[in-house]
Amino acid sequence: MNLNIWRRSLPRWIRAGSVLAPVRPIVVIQSDDWGRVGAPSSAALSEVRKAGFPVGNSPWDFYGVESADDLYELKVVLERVRDRDGAPACMVANFILANPDLRRMGTTGWQKTHWVELKDGIPSPWIDDGLHDAYRDLINEGVFWPALHGYTHFNDVAWSDALRHPESELGKRVRALAENDIPYLASLTPEFNFALAFRRGNHETFRSTTEQARWVNEGARAFRDMFEVPAFSTCAPGYRSDLVTDHCWSRAGLRVVQTSERCLPYYRSGMLVIPRNVFFEPVLTEEDSVARALDAAEASVGAGLPIVICSHSINYIERHLGRAARGRAGLSSLLDGLMMRFPDLRFAHDKIIYGTYKMRDTRWWRKPTRDEVKSRRTHGFC
Numbered sequence: 396m397n398l399n400i401w402r403r404s405l406p407r408w409i410r411a412g413s414v415l416a417p418v419r420p421i422v423v424i425q426s427d428d429w430g431r432v433g434a435p436s437s438a439a440l441s442e443v444r445k446a447g448f449p450v451g452n453s454p455w456d457f458y459g460v461e462s463a464d465d466l467y468e469l470k471v472v473l474e475r476v477r478d479r480d481g482a483p484a485c486m487v488a489n490f491i492l493a494n495p496d497l498r499r500m501g502t503t504g505w506q507k508t509h510w511v512e513l514k515d516g517i518p519s520p521w522i523d524d525g526l527h528d529a530y531r532d533l534i535n536e537g538v539f540w541p542a543l544h545g546y547t548h549f550n551d552v553a554w555s556d557a558l559r560h561p562e563s564e565l566g567k568r569v570r571a572l573a574e575n576d577i578p579y580l581a582s583l584t585p586e587f588n589f590a591l592a593f594r595r596g597n598h599e600t601f602r603s604t605t606e607q608a609r610w611v612n613e614g615a616r617a618f619r620d621m622f623e624v625p626a627f628s629t630c631a632p633g634y635r636s637d638l639v640t641d642h643c644w645s646r647a648g649l650r651v652v653q654t655s656e657r658c659l660p661y662y663r664s665g666m667l668v669i670p671r672n673v674f675f676e677p678v679l680t681e682e683d684s685v686a687r688a689l690d691a692a693e694a695s696v697g698a699g700l701p702i703v704i705c706s707h708s709i710n711y712i713e714r715h716l717g718r719a720a721r722g723r724a725g726l727s728s729l730l731d732g733l734m735m736r737f738p739d740l741r742f743a744h745d746k747i748i749y750g751t752y753k754m755r756d757t758r759w760w761r762k763p764t765r766d767e768v769k770s771r772r773t774h775g776f777c
Contacts, residue, residue, distance in 0.1 A: 411768045411777045414659040415752065415760040416699030420737040422692075423701055423748060424486045425653050425671060427630055428708045430513045431491035431548050432578065433458030435520050437715055439575040446571045448583055454679050455581035459714035460517060463529040469711045472723050473538035476730040482742045483537055484730050488708075489544035489630050489653070492617035494518055495551075497573050505558045505573065508551070514621040520576055534622075540744035543626035543649065546614035549579050550587035552606060557587075589633030591640060601637050611643040627651060628669075628745035641666070651745040655705070659777050660752070667749050671705040672776075677725030678710045678718040685728045692733060694774050699767030701748065702733070702740075 434440050434457065443450050450456055473484045496509040496518040511518040517526070533539035557569040568583055581588055590610060592599045602610070618626040628651035629644055636644075636652075641664035644652065649666060656670045673691040677684045692702045710722035733740060741759075751759035763771070771777050 410659060410661075411771045412763060414661070414699075414763065414771075415755065416763040416767055417701055417741075418757070418759055418761050420696050420740040421701035421743050421748070421759075422484070422704070422733060422737075422740050423669070423743055423745065424484065424704045424706060425489065425542075425630065425669075425745075426486050426706050426708055426711075427489045427544055427632075428458070428548065429461065429488045429490045429544070430494075431458065431544075431708075432460045432494045432517055432521055434580070434715060435459070435576045439577055440715075442575045443571055443577065443580075443583075448568060448571050450580055450583055452582040453580075454716065455709070456583075457715040458709055459712060460521060461526070461708060461712045462714070463525040465712050465719055466526070466529040466533055468719070468723060469726075470533050470536065470538055472727050472730070473533075474536060475727070476734060476742075478740055478742050479738075480741065484742050485538055485540055485744045486706075487542050487628065487653075487744050488539050489542045489628075490618065490621070491544050491546075491548050492614055492621060493546050495547075495578050497576050497578065500558070501574065505561075505570070508555045508558075512617050512620065514617065540746070541618070541622050541626075542628040542630065542651075542653075542745060543614055543618050544630055545590045545632050546610055546617060547590050548588075548632045549584075550590055550593055550602065551610075552602070553587040553593050554579060554584075557584075589631075589635045591631060591637075592633070592635040599635065601635070601639065604639050604643075607639050608643045608646075611640070611647050615647040615649075627749075628653060630654070638664075651749050653703075653745070657775055659700070659771065667752060669701075669703055669745060669748060671703045672700060673702055673704040675704050675706040675725070675729060676710060677706075678716055678722045685725055685732060688729050689732045689736065693736065694770070696737065697767070698770040698774055698776055699763040700771070700776065701743075704729075 440450050476484045493510040493512045496511050498519050499509045516523040557566045560566040561570045586594050591602050615626050625648050629649045630653035634655050645664045652666050652668045654670050658670050661668050672695045673688050675688040695702050713719040
């Protein structure tokens with residue numbers, strides 16, 4: 396039985412009225428794709444175009460892994476804003492823990508897959524400019540809280556198989572990218588953009604139980620190797636997960652699942668699901684993303700829910716969109732706007748939410764008011 400169907404079949408008043416509301420507005424920033432390499436240069440993308448393959452049809456094609464400078468610039472934005480308890484704005488950074496060593500794979504005719512785990516740096520031709528030190532600095536300063544996005548962002552089994560079969564149409568696309576040091580591109584290889592699914596047109600198939608368990612366990616192990624603590628919170632790449640994934644996450648010790656569902660927080664397989672309700676991608680849109688995010692935050696607070704912001708790492712990485720300054724400026728304006736509208740807000744990360752919510756900590760959580768319950772229904776949270 397699909398758990399989400401079961402949950403939505405519950406009486407509306409039970410779900411709407413039983414979910415606790417924050418005593419003070421809570422702000423959580425969740426951000427995906429940290430540690431994930433993309434295209435190493437604009438020149439690499441040009442070479443793929445010369446080979447006859449269209450690229451650049453999606454802004455996500457221009458992903459490049461963050462630099463230490465990107466992180467330190469972001470740190471300034473986050474630590475500048477503090478709640479009345481002195482806590483800085485904190486970003487839940489969902490990490491990819493391994494990237495393919497394409498140059499090593501090329502020397503073996505693409506017949507064997509090799510990985511460089513984040514604890515060991517990033518593969519050639521990328522240059523590690525002190526990322527580990529920067530990650531740890533932001534974590535120690537309380538502006539980064541690491542979470543698990545996955546061992547890979549893409550479906551590594553389908554990708555590896557395509558690399559070994561260049562005679563196929565998909566294999567030709569994958570080889571053209573790999574030969575230019577690019578694992579995959581959102582627009583050119585949509586079949587395996589997301590780790591746990593394989594896409595055929597509009598149809599998606601989830602990976603087997605064995606494959607999902609391996610992917611989850613490798614990610615959890617690599618996360619522990621990198622950060623020296625177990626992974627606590629996770630978000631599936633592309634939000635693609637199923638009940639098998641839930642079981643694997645729970646067995647691996649994960650306790651929070653981040654989703655894009657428009658719903659109330661709820662428990663699933665012993666894990667707390669924290670839905671994102673404010674989507675903020677300032678470098679990917681020309682519209683007033685700050686104003687829209689503030690309106691969404693108002694709706695969340697009015698419904699007695701924490702403000703859970705989704706903002707991908709691409710907004711704060713200079714290569715190759717070249718808009719990181721714009722992303723940081725947008726984030727700074729958003730944080731200032733939140734402070735003005737909700738001066739008694741609290742900044743938190745997923746583990747704080749989980750611990751205080753599970754314990755029903757009355758310093759953090761209370762019963763929702765009638766108006767909040769009504770607003771939850773009006774705004775489609777339940």
